[in-house]
Amino acid sequence: MKFSLRWLQQIVDLNGIKFSSLVDKLNVSGFEIENIIHDPFANDIVFDLTITANRQDVLSIVGLAREISCLFNRPLMYKLYTNSITTHINGFHLSDKNISLLDLSLIQMCHLNNTLSPSWLQYYLISQNIKPLNLLIDISEYIYLKWGQSIHIFDKKKIHSLQLNHSLFSLQKTNRHLLSTQNVELEVLKYDDFILSTIGFYINPHIQCDLLTNSIIIFGQVCNKQYIKSMQKLLNLSTDLSKKCLNQGLRSDFVNALYETFQLIRTFGYGTLGKFYGYHKLHYIPKIIDLKISNIHNILGFARNNFCGYLTVQEIIYLLDSLNFITIYDESKNILKIQVPINRQEDIKRPIDVIEEIGRIYGFNKFISRLPFMYNNKLSIHSTLTNKISQIRCLLRHLGLHEVQNYSFYDNLISNSTTEVKVFNPLGQDQSFLRSNLIDHLVINQQHNLKQGNKNIEIFEIGKIFKLNKSSERSDYVFSSFEFLRLSGLITNTAFLRRSWSHKPESLSWFHAKGIMEEFLDKLQAVIVWKKINDLNESDLFFNFKKMLKINRTAILYNMSNQEIGIFGQLRNCYGISTYTFEFDLIKLIASIKSLNHINSVVYPYSYYPSLTRDISLTLDKLYSIDSVKQQISSFNNSLIESVEVFNHYKNKSTNCYNVGLRIIYRAYDRTLSYDDINRIDKEIGYLLSKYRSY
Numbered sequence: 001m002k003f004s005l006r007w008l009q010q011i012v013d014l015n016g017i018k019f020s021s022l023v024d025k026l027n028v029s030g031f032e033i034e035n036i037i038h039d040p041f042a043n044d045i046v047f048d049l050t051i052t053a054n055r056q057d058v059l060s061i062v063g064l065a066r067e068i069s070c071l072f073n074r075p076l077m078y079k080l081y082t083n084s085i086t087t088h089i090n091g092f093h094l095s096d097k098n099i100s101l102l103d104l105s106l107i108q109m110c111h112l113n114n115t116l117s118p119s120w121l122q123y124y125l126i127s128q129n130i131k132p133l134n135l136l137i138d139i140s141e142y143i144y145l146k147w148g149q150s151i152h153i154f155d156k157k158k159i160h161s162l163q164l165n166h167s168l169f170s171l172q173k174t175n176r177h178l179l180s181t182q183n184v185e186l187e188v189l190k191y192d193d194f195i196l197s198t199i200g201f202y203i204n205p206h207i208q209c210d211l212l213t214n215s216i217i218i219f220g221q222v223c224n225k226q227y228i229k230s231m232q233k234l235l236n237l238s239t240d241l242s243k244k245c246l247n248q249g250l251r252s253d254f255v256n257a258l259y260e261t262f263q264l265i266r267t268f269g270y271g272t273l274g275k276f277y278g279y280h281k282l283h284y285i286p287k288i289i290d291l292k293i294s295n296i297h298n299i300l301g302f303a304r305n306n307f308c309g310y311l312t313v314q315e316i317i318y319l320l321d322s323l324n325f326i327t328i329y330d331e332s333k334n335i336l337k338i339q340v341p342i343n344r345q346e347d348i349k350r351p352i353d354v355i356e357e358i359g360r361i362y363g364f365n366k367f368i369s370r371l372p373f374m375y376n377n378k379l380s381i382h383s384t385l386t387n388k389i390s391q392i393r394c395l396l397r398h399l400g401l402h403e404v405q406n407y408s409f410y411d412n413l414i415s416n417s418t419t420e421v422k423v424f425n426p427l428g429q430d431q432s433f434l435r436s437n438l439i440d441h442l443v444i445n446q447q448h449n450l451k452q453g454n455k456n457i458e459i460f461e462i463g464k465i466f467k468l469n470k471s472s473e474r475s476d477y478v479f480s481s482f483e484f485l486r487l488s489g490l491i492t493n494t495a496f497l498r499r500s501w502s503h504k505p506e507s508l509s510w511f512h513a514k515g516i517m518e519e520f521l522d523k524l525q526a527v528i529v530w531k532k533i534n535d536l537n538e539s540d541l542f543f544n545f546k547k548m549l550k551i552n553r554t555a556i557l558y559n560m561s562n563q564e565i566g567i568f569g570q571l572r573n574c575y576g577i578s579t580y581t582f583e584f585d586l587i588k589l590i591a592s593i594k595s596l597n598h599i600n601s602v603v604y605p606y607s608y609y610p611s612l613t614r615d616i617s618l619t620l621d622k623l624y625s626i627d628s629v630k631q632q633i634s635s636f637n638n639s640l641i642e643s644v645e646v647f648n649h650y651k652n653k654s655t656n657c658y659n660v661g662l663r664i665i666y667r668a669y670d671r672t673l674s675y676d677d678i679n680r681i682d683k684e685i686g687y688l689l690s691k692y693r694s695y
Contacts, residue, residue, distance in 0.1 A: 001048065002046055002047070002127065003046070003047055003061065003064060004045075004046050004127055005019065005045040005046075005047070006042065006043070007061050007146075008065055011061060011065035011076060011077055012068050012069050012074055012075075012077065013077060014068070014074065017074075019045060022068070023036075025071050025072070025363075026049075026067075026071070028360075028364055028365060029071060029361075030052060030360065031049055031051055031055075031058070032050040033047050033048070033050075034047070034048045034050065035047060042123060044127070046127050049064065054346065054347035056148075056247055056248075056346070057148075057250050057343055059148055059247050060144075060146060061146045062148070062249070062253060063250070070322050070323050070361055071361060073322055098171050098187060098281075099187070099227050100171075100186075100187040100200060100223060100224055100227045101171065101187075101199060101221060101224065101281070102223070102224055102280075103221065103222035103254050103278070103279065103280055103281070104171075104189075104220070104222075104278060105219070105220040105221075105258055105279075106166065106169065106217055106218070106276075107218040107258070107262055107273070107276050107277070108156060108164065108274035108275070109215070109217075109218065109262060109265060109271040109273055109274060110156070110214070110215040110216075110272050110274070111214065111215070111270075112216065112269035113270055114135050114136050114211055114212070114213045114214065115135055115269070117139070117268075121138055121139070121142055124142065124145075125138060125141055125142065128145060134211055135265070135268055135269055136153045136209040136265065136269070137208070137209060139261060139265060142264075143257050143260065143261050144244065146257070147249055147253050147257035148248055148250070149220065149222070149248065149257035149258070150220070150221055150222075150223075151218065151219070151257060151258060151261045152197075152203055153209055153216050153219070153261075153265075154207040154209070154216060154217045154219055155207055155208065155209050155210070158206060158207045159191055159194060159196070159207055160191065164191070166277050168191055168192045169191055169277075170190050171188070171189055171190075173185050173186070174186070184234055184235055186201070187199045197221075199221065199223060199227075200223040200241065200242055201231070201242050202239060202241060203241060216265075218258070218262055218265075220254065220258045220261075222254050223248070225245070225246055225248075228245050229246070250342070250343045251342070253343075286339050287345060288339055288340075289338045289350070290335055290336070290351070291354050292334065292335055293313060293316070293334045296310075296316060296355055297310040297311070299355050299359075300355065300358065300359050301368055302367065303366055303367055311358070313336075316336070317336075319361050319362055320354075320358070322361060323344070323357060325338050325339065325341060326338070326339035326341075385587075388593065389586070392487065392524065392586075392590075393462070395523050395524060396460050396489070399516060399519065400458050401459060401460045401489060402458060402459050402460075404442070404445055405461060405463070406435075406441035406445070406463070407431070407441075408434055408435055408463070408464065408466070409423065409426070409431035409433065409435070410430065410431070410432075410433060410440060410444075411430045411431070411433065420434065420436045420468070421434040421466045421467070421468060421482070422434075434465075434466035435465055436465055436467050436544065437544065437545070438463060438465065438486050438488030438583060439490070439545065439581050439583055441461070442461060442489070442490040443490065443571070445457070445459060446459075446490055446492065446576060450576065455492070455494045456493045457492050457493075458490075458491050458492075459489065459490055460487065460488065460490075461488055462485070462487050463485075463486065464483050464485055464486070465483070465486050466482055466483055466484075467482045468482060484585060484587075485586040485587055486583055486584065486585060486586055487583065487584040487589065488582065488584070489581065489582050489583075490579065490580070491508060491513055491581070492507075492508065492577075492578055492579040493507065493508040494508075496508040496509075496512060497512070508578050508580065509578070510553050510580065513568075513570075514568065517568055524589075524593060525593050526592045527559065528557050529559075529560070530555050530557060530568075531555060531556050531557075532555060533554060533556045534551070536549070536554070539564060540564055541585060542583065545567065547572075548571055548575070549567075549570065549572065549581075550571070550572055553569055554568070554570070555569065559591070565585050565588040565589050565592060566582060567582065567583055568581075569582075607667050609668055609670075609671060609672050610667070610672065611666060611667040612665070612667070612677075612678065613665050614685055615647070615661065615662070616661075616662050616685055617648075617659065617660070618659075618662065618688065618689075618692040619652075619655075619657050619660075619692060620657060620658045620659075620692060621656070621658075622658075624692065626649070629660070629662065629688075632688065632691070633684075633688070638681075638684065640666045640677060641665075642665045642666060642667045643665045644664050644665075645662070645663045645665075647662070648660065664685075666681055
């Protein structure tokens with residue numbers, strides 16, 4: 001929608017506010033300003049404003065002015081006429097059972113002169129791409145642009161030539177309406193049997209005003225948007241009036257828009273005002289939202305210019321007051337009880353909506369951006385395990401492996417281990433045992449692919465295995481106690497690399513396969529130790545692999561607690577040349593991942609200006625530590641320090657001292673470092689060198 005800065009200035013005080021500042025503030029607040037046009041002849045700026053679906057209260061000049069008033073804490077200058085009209089509602093045959101209307105008004109004016117509009121009104125309509133016609137029609141268009149309210153003006157003599165009897169106005173539900181092509185019952189406004197309007201969709205064109213009109217009826221309505229939407233869906237029809245009703249401004253502005261309408265007509269048309277007849281359906285129930293102060297602090301974080309870090313309760317209440325929220329603070333519970341004003345009932349429904357408004361009015365750019373802190377003790381074990389397994393799947397797929405799924409039953413022809421669980425009543429010979437590892441089935445997958453001519457096989461599987469207790473001789477086992485979650489894979493590739501373009505492709509080597517595994521573990525951030533093994537009988541988890549793997553090309557993987565968690569090795573040649581496999585205890589592998597959630601990082605904007613690097617060498621005795629030196633550097637309170645890193649650290653046994661190399665990087669975010677900055681930096685480094693012995 002187009003807006004004029006000149007008209008905004010007549011409603012809200014914008015003195016001292018640059019247009020660029022206004023644009024920036026509105027953009028930060030969630031609005032988009034486009035197509036800015038400067039009109040030097042009218043000393044005006046016209047621009048398009050795009051809003052979100054939940055802020056239709058801003059789709060008018062008054063609505064936008066009200067928003068700017070909150071953002072800049074500037075007073076509004078338009079008048080409110082709520083108490084200026086005496087309302088008579090007994091003349092209408094309307095009941096609260098009607099579903100289409102919330103408000104209805106009728107005002108009769110006579111002895112007026114319908115002429116051309118004044119020049120200021122014509123200019124404003126032209127700036128909105130609306131062609132001026134006559135005073136009455138132009139005022140109706142202007143009121144909708146300013147207040148977002150649908151006010152229509154009828155020629156009274158085209159309805160009835162004699163004096164109107166307001167008791168003959170009625171609201172009826174009928175399928176005889178102005179949309180004659182649709183056989184659907186709609187609510188219509190009638191005078192006797194004459195249809196004036198199909199509510200929310202159509203106005204009778206035969207009663208519109210022209211230049212000969214001298215007696216009018218001002219018809220204002222606020223439609224029920226749910227009724228309009230449901231009828232649009234039923235009719236499969238949308239009209240200009242239905243679009244206006246759906247984009248209508250605040251219901252609380254209806255009376256003010258109505259009053260300004262007949263004030264303008266009386267001023268420029270010199271008419272005589274009659275009585276006001278209206279209908280009003282009560283609907284407003286105050287909405288109360290409870291909001292914890294701690295939730296505001298956790299979501300918005302620290303304010304840059306606030307000495308206390310977080311916004312104080314007084315600042316929060318002040319911001320809410322500027323939005324016309326009624327706020328009560330419960331100090332014992334540290335909770336705010338907030339009553340939402342009528343003009344924000346549609347989009348302020350939850351505590352998070354109130355927090356968003358606080359941040360929007362205060363300015364999101366005034367808060368420090370921090371990465372969210374993850375509390376591991378509040379995460380469920382199930383969700384953490386599921387997320388880690390999903391991460392493992394993604395990493396292996398990115399490395400080129402394809403996931404397979406096999407049955408948990410097999411015939412025990414490969415490993416032939418004594419620890420497998422036997423099925424007493426198998427459906428077939430190939431389902432006699434529960435699998436004790438995943439590699440056996442992956443080898444079978446490989447053999448099937450080789451028969452089909454697929455020589456390059458890179459697969460993995462995540463699944464459960466079943467084992468009996470190795471040291472037990474009993475046969476009445478409880479199988480569920482011996483389920484384990486495993487990750488296994490098999491890799492073979494006969495054309496993995498070329499030494500040069502002239503050489504023939506070479507197969508995947510043990511070191512290349514090991515490199516793939518190391519890349520996987522490194523991306524997973526698992527802390528793993530590789531160890532050579534001489535006899536697989538020494539392994540507690542993988543002793544049954546001894547007939548499958550080449551012992552001189554097999555490694556056991558341990559965690560930092562020296563527990564076996566995996567195996568990696570090359571299969572014997574009978575299973576294929578240059579075929580490598582791995583298997584992990586998945587739970588232990590996930591437990592070995594080093595979490596980085598404890599880091600509470602601060603996000604700073606990237607600087608476009610060059611840095612200054614100073615490398616210094618210090619000699620520290622046993623009374624000092626590197627941390628104490630870093631604290632000393634932090635005490636300089638120099639905002640130009642970007643980072644402090646240790647690039648060298650060793651102990652001199654002859655002197656029992658430590659030699660430390662530090663690299664300090666200085667950088668400004670808004671300028672290039674000056675000579676004064678460099679002199680200050682050199683003084684700080686000189687102080688460090690004087691405090692600690694240096695060579």
